[in-house]
Amino acid sequence: MPQYANPAAATERTHRLVPSPAGRVHLVEQGSGPLVLLVHGFPESWYSWRHQLPALAAAGYRAVAVDVRGYGRSSRPDDVAAYRMLELVQDNAAVVRALGEERAVIVGHDWGATIAAHSALVRPDVFRAAGLLSVPYTPPGGPRPSEVFAGLGGGGGDAGPREEFYVSYFQEYGRAEAEIEPDVRGWLAGFYAALSADTMPGPGDPDPHFTAPGGTLRERFPAKALPGWLGEAGLDVYAGEFERTGLTGALNRYRNMDRDWEDLARFAGAPLTVPSLFIGGTLDASTTWLADAIKAFPDTLPGLSGTHLLDGCGHWVQQERPAEVNRLLTDWLTALPA
Numbered sequence: 001m002p003q004y005a006n007p008a009a010a011t012e013r014t015h016r017l018v019p020s021p022a023g024r025v026h027l028v029e030q031g032s033g034p035l036v037l038l039v040h041g042f043p044e045s046w047y048s049w050r051h052q053l054p055a056l057a058a059a060g061y062r063a064v065a066v067d068v069r070g071y072g073r074s075s076r077p078d079d080v081a082a083y084r085m086l087e088l089v090q091d092n093a094a095v096v097r098a099l100g101e102e103r104a105v106i107v108g109h110d111w112g113a114t115i116a117a118h119s120a121l122v123r124p125d126v127f128r129a130a131g132l133l134s135v136p137y138t139p140p141g142g143p144r145p146s147e148v149f150a151g152l153g154g155g156g157g158d159a160g161p162r163e164e165f166y167v168s169y170f171q172e173y174g175r176a177e178a179e180i181e182p183d184v185r186g187w188l189a190g191f192y193a194a195l196s197a198d199t200m201p202g203p204g205d206p207d208p209h210f211t212a213p214g215g216t217l218r219e220r221f222p223a224k225a226l227p228g229w230l231g232e233a234g235l236d237v238y239a240g241e242f243e244r245t246g247l248t249g250a251l252n253r254y255r256n257m258d259r260d261w262e263d264l265a266r267f268a269g270a271p272l273t274v275p276s277l278f279i280g281g282t283l284d285a286s287t288t289w290l291a292d293a294i295k296a297f298p299d300t301l302p303g304l305s306g307t308h309l310l311d312g313c314g315h316w317v318q319q320e321r322p323a324e325v326n327r328l329l330t331d332w333l334t335a336l337p338a
Contacts, residue, residue, distance in 0.1 A: 013053060017073065018098035020091045022082060026073035027066045027095060031057025035101045036333065037092060037127075038065040039119075041110020041134070043188060043250050045072045047237050048109065051322035052329065059330045066095060068112065070249025072241050080173065083252035085260040089119045093126050105333060107131035109318055110286075111253055120274045121267060129275040129303075129336050131329060133317050134286045136278060136293040137300055141268030145257040146171065153210050163210040166217060170254040179216045180247050185239035190221030192230055197283045197314035199227045209285060229319045275303040277332045279325060281313030305332055 017024045028046045030053040038049040046065035056063035067074040069091055070083055077083075092115070096104045106127045108116030113132040118140075120127040142148075146168070153163035170176050180187045193199035194208035201208060201222050208220040226235060242250075278297070280287035287294065287309060297304050308328055310321050318325045 011054065011057075018095055020069070020075065020094045020098075021087065022069055022077050022091065023075035024073075025066055025069070025075070025091055025095050025098075027064050028053065029062065029064045029099075030054060031060070032062050033060045034333075034338075035062045035064065035096065035099060035104040037095060037104045037106045037116075038063060039092070039106065039108035039112035039115050040065070040068060040071070041108070041112045042253065043191065043238070043242065043247065044110070045238065045241050047234075047241075048316075048319060052107075052318055052326060055322075055326035055330065056333075059333070061333060062099075064095070064099065066092075068115070068253075070245075070252055072245065076245060076249040080252050080255050081259060083249070084256040084263060085115065085118050086122065086263050088115050088253075089122050092119045093123055096126055102126070103128050105129040105131065105336065107133070107329065109133040110135055110315070113137075117272055118264070120276075121270060121272050124274050127274065129277075130272065131277040131279070131332065133279045133325070134281070134284055134315055136280070136287070136290045136297070137272050137276070138290070138293045139267070139269050139271065139300055140261070140264035145261055163212060166209050166211070167254055167257070169211055169217065170251050171257070173255065176217075176251055177247050179218060184243045184247070185235065187218055187221075188238055188242065189226055189230075189235055190218055192235075192316065193224055193227050194221045195284070195315035196227035196229065197281065197312055197320060199224045200283065200314060227314075227316075227320070229316060271300050271302055273303055275305060275336055276301045277305055277328070278307045279317055279328055280307075280309050281315060281317050281320070282309050282311050283313060284315040284317070286315060305335065 014029045016027050036056055040048045046067050049065035053063045070076050106116040106119050113135040116130050117137045120130040149165045149168045152165040199222050206220045211217055313321050
């Protein structure tokens with residue numbers, strides 16, 4: 001395990017802007033030692049790793065949490081196609097170079113897990129290991145994503161108009177923005193609550209991952225207190241960023257899934273062979289819907305050291321269960337080959 005040379009420095013958190021193909025990446029850095037790059041999901045920011053930065057720094061690592069392209073103080077190109085997966089892989093590799101390093105471990109949550117996995121798949125020369133939180137790895141390929149998502153949802157035929165899956169809803173440019181941006185703070189609060197273990201809707205309630213015909217996602221968010229992991233101060237941080245930047249950059253990730261399918265065709269069916277780790281929550285739809293992907297890990301993640309499903313945990317695993325996630329991450333990092 002790396003030894004921390006200056007324990008006092010482990011408490012220092014530094015914000016930086018570094019060059020990227022799109023212009024700049026904003027990152028937050030803490031600690032020194034082997035580089036661990038932390039990649040957030042939707043709709044979050046570097047702040048989602050606030051509990052991991054000091055823990056990894058104290059364990060002897062250089063922990064760096066980025067704002068993904070389209071978020072926070074990172075560049076937000078106007079072109080929707082600028083948010084395709086291969087562009088984000090290039091951003092991550094550019095961050096490693098800008099920090100004066102040649103290799104890094106990459107860890108991601110939600111969309112960040114998919115970005116992390118594909119970064120290691122496309123650039124194993126740079127990303128020597130990948131930690132995936134919430135969203136399991138599935139190899140590129142298969143049917144066109146937009147066609148798959150269009151077929152999801154209840155109803156249809158004699159059951160009445162078909163519900164719409166949230167990914168399809170997000171893929172239509174401007175539609176989700178029109179729902180979210182009049183009340184960013186309120187929408188974010190409801191979205192976080194809808195996927196959190198302590199505030200998510202019950203089994204008999206309408207599923208917040210779908211919209212009723214002509215409806216909105218927000219109509220199905222729980223009208224409850226904020227989830228225990230967030231609090232008003234945390235919500236202020238997230239809302240402040242998205243009130244400043246808008247949601248289009250973040251939503252553009254969803255609008256590139258068919259482009260990704262085309263771009264990554266040469267990797268169709270490819271396993272992710274670098275050392276890996278998976279952490280999910282038993283109450284997270286990402287792990288229940290993709291249970292078959294988890295079962296396939298012996299084939300798709302041959303370098304996997306462990307699958308950890310946290311009982312009673314929702315989608316926001318590193319924020320809902322920071323102590324457990326920190327322990328699992330540091331134990332895994334310590335066991336990795338140099």
